[in-house]
Amino acid sequence: MTCVSLTRLSSIIEIPDVDARRFATEILPAAHPVVLRKLVRAWPVTLRSDEGAQAVAAYLKQFDNGRPTTVLEAHTGTQGRLAYATDMRDFNFNRRQKTVSAGLDDLLRVMDIPAPPYIYIQSTPTPQHLPGFAAENPNPLLPPAIAPRIWISNATRAQIHNDNDHNIACVAAGRRRFTLFPPEQLVNLYIGPMEHNPSGRAISLASLEEPDFERFPKLAEALKHAQVAELEPGDAIYIPKYWWHHVQSLSPFNVLVNYWWGNSAPTAENPLTPFLAALLALKDVSPADKAYWKTMFDHYIFQTDGDPVAHIPQGHQGGLGPHNAKIRSGILKALQALVNAGVR
Incomplete structure (x- = not known):
């Protein structure tokens, strides 16, 4: 020491x-x-x-x-x-x-x-x-x-x-x-x-x-x-x-x-929420699955290669594009539906 x-x-x-x-x-x-x-x-x-x-x-x-x-x-x-x-x-x-x-x-x-x-x-x-x-x-x-x-x-x-x-x-x-x-x-x-x-x-x-x-x-x-x-x-x-x-x-x-x-986001939008969900969903999956979802996160969430939806016309980008109150509400409803269905 x-x-x-x-x-x-x-x-x-x-x-x-x-x-x-x-x-x-x-x-x-x-x-x-x-x-x-x-x-x-x-x-x-x-x-x-x-x-x-x-x-x-x-x-x-x-x-x-x-x-x-x-x-x-x-x-x-x-x-x-x-x-x-x-x-x-x-x-x-x-x-x-x-x-x-x-x-x-x-x-x-x-x-x-x-x-x-x-x-x-x-x-x-x-x-x-x-x-x-x-x-x-x-x-x-x-x-x-x-x-x-x-x-x-x-x-x-x-x-x-x-x-x-x-x-x-x-x-x-x-x-x-x-x-x-x-x-x-x-x-x-x-x-x-x-x-x-x-x-x-x-x-x-x-x-x-x-x-x-x-x-x-x-x-x-x-x-x-x-x-x-x-x-x-x-x-x-x-x-x-x-x-x-x-x-x-x-x-x-x-x-x-x-x-x-500075950490006052609602529960579903608190970054800790998806991290804990990822512990459940991704930590023990196969290496191939991890590689796929890492690419998805890097591309769409962290945008490591620039705007991932620039090729999609505005108005058709959905949740992958800029968020407004309506889109955020739709994402939250989709999450709730997955939870209610047991996430298959």
């Missing part, structure tokens, strides 16, 4: 003084990660971080309505790497239901322990648990309808995973290191099962902290494409949907506020 020197990785591009218009018209369409320094430096919660963990905790507690949330707890031997247990039947942490205030108290109690247990108040929607927080700490790039979630921990490590949503993650206290990989590095990241995973998203089985290149040799290729950034209180990062990311909390007390959006 060999340690990875993250100082050798490419730095994520930084763009200063971004406003909502520039974010929507330039950064979002580019679909590349960007560090947004000092984006939320004026937040009241970020200003409390200058006074220390106790001040941040006291500020957050005033919003706590007493509704329990999920708190992950792991023993010191995990070194904060929240992942699978050795046999993958279970995980190396326990889930508790506690209030945000109780979780904060637990974190403050272990702050000065040299080898503490690890505590992670995970993915807590602030409107449901800390009402009023979002109004005092608004995201300057997004509409208020995109609600924040809060993540509070000591020096934990979120393993390589991705999301089907865009993400703006804002560091309110502590320091965090983000290591990102482009979507196409899936083939080199040794991603685990979809159904059985620590926190709702499939994670890499390869450790970024202690990489085993004998067991996971393709990880070395993934690292050639990795980008890294360390964020201070007030800094934020935009992570486009599908980008793989590893997040390491570097301080004894850390607060992150993030925003997910």
